[in-house]
Amino acid sequence: xxxxKPMIEVTNLDKYYGKFQALKNVSLTVDQGEKVxxxxxxxxxxxxxxxxxxxxxxxxxxxxxxxxxxxxxxAKEIRELRQEVGMVFQQFNLFPHLTVLENLTIGPMKVRxxxxxxxxxxxxxxxxxxxxxxxxxxxxxxxxxxxxxxxxIARSLCxxxxxxxxxxxxxxxxxxxxxxxxxxxxxxxxxxxxxxxVTHEMGFARKVADxxxxxxxxxxxxxxxxxxxxxxxSSERCRLFLDQILxx
Amino acid sequence: MSDIGISGPIGQPLPRRPxxxxxxxxxxxxxxxxxxxxGLIGYGAYTGAQGxxxxxxxxxxxxxxxxxTDEGFQWGEIPIGLVATITLSVTAFLLAMLIGLVxxxxxxxxxxxxxxxxxxxxxxxxxxxxxxxxxxxxxxxxPVFGFxxxxxxxxxxxxxxxxxxxxxxxxxxxxxPTGQWEAAKSxxxxxxxTYRYIILPQSIRFMLPPLTGEVxxxxxxxxxxxxxxxxxxxxxxxxIISDTYMSFEIWFTIALVYLAVTLILSIGVSFLEKKYAVxx
Numbered sequence: 315x316x317x318x319k320p321m322i323e324v325t326n327l328d329k330y331y332g333k334f335q336a337l338k339n340v341s342l343t344v345d346q347g348e349k350v351x352x353x354x355x356x357x358x359x360x361x362x363x364x365x366x367x368x369x370x371x372x373x374x375x376x377x378x379x380x381x382x383x384x385x386x387x388x389a390k391e392i393r394e395l396r397q398e399v400g401m402v403f404q405q406f407n408l409f410p411h412l413t414v415l416e417n418l419t420i421g422p423m424k425v426r427x428x429x430x431x432x433x434x435x436x437x438x439x440x441x442x443x444x445x446x447x448x449x450x451x452x453x454x455x456x457x458x459x460x461x462x463x464x465x466x467i468a469r470s471l472c473x474x475x476x477x478x479x480x481x482x483x484x485x486x487x488x489x490x491x492x493x494x495x496x497x498x499x500x501x502x503x504x505x506x507x508x509x510x511x512v513t514h515e516m517g518f519a520r521k522v523a524d525x526x527x528x529x530x531x532x533x534x535x536x537x538x539x540x541x542x543x544x545x546x547x548s549s550e551r552c553r554l555f556l557d558q559i560l561x562x
Numbered sequence: 563m564s565d566i567g568i569s570g571p572i573g574q575p576l577p578r579r580p581x582x583x584x585x586x587x588x589x590x591x592x593x594x595x596x597x598x599x600x601g602l603i604g605y606g607a608y609t610g611a612q613g614x615x616x617x618x619x620x621x622x623x624x625x626x627x628x629x630x631t632d633e634g635f636q637w638g639e640i641p642i643g644l645v646a647t648i649t650l651s652v653t654a655f656l657l658a659m660l661i662g663l664v665x666x667x668x669x670x671x672x673x674x675x676x677x678x679x680x681x682x683x684x685x686x687x688x689x690x691x692x693x694x695x696x697x698x699x700x701x702x703x704x705p706v707f708g709f710x711x712x713x714x715x716x717x718x719x720x721x722x723x724x725x726x727x728x729x730x731x732x733x734x735x736x737x738x739p740t741g742q743w744e745a746a747k748s749x750x751x752x753x754x755x756t757y758r759y760i761i762l763p764q765s766i767r768f769m770l771p772p773l774t775g776e777v778x779x780x781x782x783x784x785x786x787x788x789x790x791x792x793x794x795x796x797x798x799x800x801x802i803i804s805d806t807y808m809s810f811e812i813w814f815t816i817a818l819v820y821l822a823v824t825l826i827l828s829i830g831v832s833f834l835e836k837k838y839a840v841x842x
Contacts, residue, residue: 368747370748393750393751393752396748396749397749397750399748400748400749401744401748403741405741407742407744407745408745409742409745409746409764410764421751424759425751426750469745
């Protein structure tokens with residue numbers, strides 16, 4: 315790829331909740347097609363950071379440019395941006411009063427004004443891609459957690475997003491369902507999607523990450539490619555964290 | 563053999579419930595006690611009326627429901643009054659929903675001015691008696707803005723009930739998890755789209771039971787507009803009495819008509835609730 319602008323450009327980002335500082339001087343770039351995995355102890359600001367990327371939280375100072383659009387509280391382009399940036403939540407957040415198919419079509423139909431037939435065609439294509447085409451007419455409550463999370467991924471894909479954010483996508487799942495979701499994410503990574511994933515699934519990280527990010531107490535402590543990150547991290551704190559989660 | 567729905571360790575019968583409890587819970591005794599209580603009340607009313615020499619004339623009541631004369635079938639005063647009460651209540655309720663929704667959205671808007679206006683309105687309405695509110699609308703605002711007693715009654719009922727309705731709507735909207743807002747935002751929905759397609763459809767099942775209560779309350783409080791002589795059920799009842807002096811029969815009948823309407827409403831809505839519960 316020729317010299318292209320980064321998809322996500324974070325420069326000196328600070329975020330305060332009242333007096334508490336959740337993000338401290340965070341800088342990071344994510345190129346097109348790059349897969350970034352963010353890990354770190356809970357409360358370290360990982361989720362806050364990626365929630366800033368689609369305007370679910372607003373940073374207090376610093377500069378944040380996503381796909382050429384400057385993000386700040388009250389930005390007019392924020393709704394256009396959100397259509398480009400998909401998000402998958404820890405708790406799935408499917409719409410319980412709509413069927414799986416309706417969950418996938420409501421965004422394209424209402425936000426992008428695509429007609430029903432075409433929206434349903436796209437929806438079925440992506441349900442196929444997350445391996446649950448047969449569940450289209452069920453309600454979310456009738457699906458397992460793993461299936462619900464795959465529907466949530468398909469819901470974001472239906473918006474034809476260019477960036478996908480994952481906020482601990484497997485943390486609320488029963489162990490036997492984690493792999494079915496990770497498999498879909500690996501396939502998505504292989505298709506060339508730009509992805510920022512907050513997760514502690516280090517197997518997944520090893521497989522797909524181009525860049526590993528370790529955060530602690532609102533700061534980025536380490537950014538390195540996965541082979542260096544897992545074998546020889548430069549910070550002591552990161553080494554300790556990895557020892558703890560890789561122990562088993 | 564125990565008559566409680568749980569079983570003890572195998573082979574060991576559970577202790578039986580105390581004798582008095584079993585005695586009073588048995589069907590014949592319950593029915594008997596119920597009959598005695600109702601009978602006593604009925605007898606008390608009857609002897610009381612006898613004692614004051616009341617002349618019961620129940621046979622004159624049906625003509626106030628309908629009459630068949632030479633000119634054919636005619637509805638009586640009571641059904642006409644009932645229709646007026648229902649029209650008044652439905653109009654007032656729709657208006658109250660509208661005001662309530664606006665107030666609820668103002669409060670949820672997060673704007674300081676919005677919540678201040680909404681809270682001010684709620685506190686004002688909740689702390690003025692309904693009767694005083696009615697007088698304000700009829701004797702003060704009516705002449706000022708030039709509306710009649712019927713409009714004044716609708717406005718009074720709508721404004722009075724919109725306060726509670728806005729709280730019901732707000733609670734229903736708040737009962738939808740914040741994750742739903744975030745999911746809707748993350749696919750690019752605007753606030754109004756999120757309300758329309760995601761939040762309100764899910765709030766309905768939280769709102770239906772308390773809203774039913776509020777409709778029943780509204781129908782009952784609509785009787786108060788009889789003090790400014792709007793021709794609804796209570797007013798017509800009072801008019802019949804001033805013609806016939808049958809206050810006992812007429813007030814009993816009017817009370818039963820209100821009871822029938824509100825009961826039918828409650829039963830109808832409980833069917834609706836079951837439907838929404840199944841759909842989720």
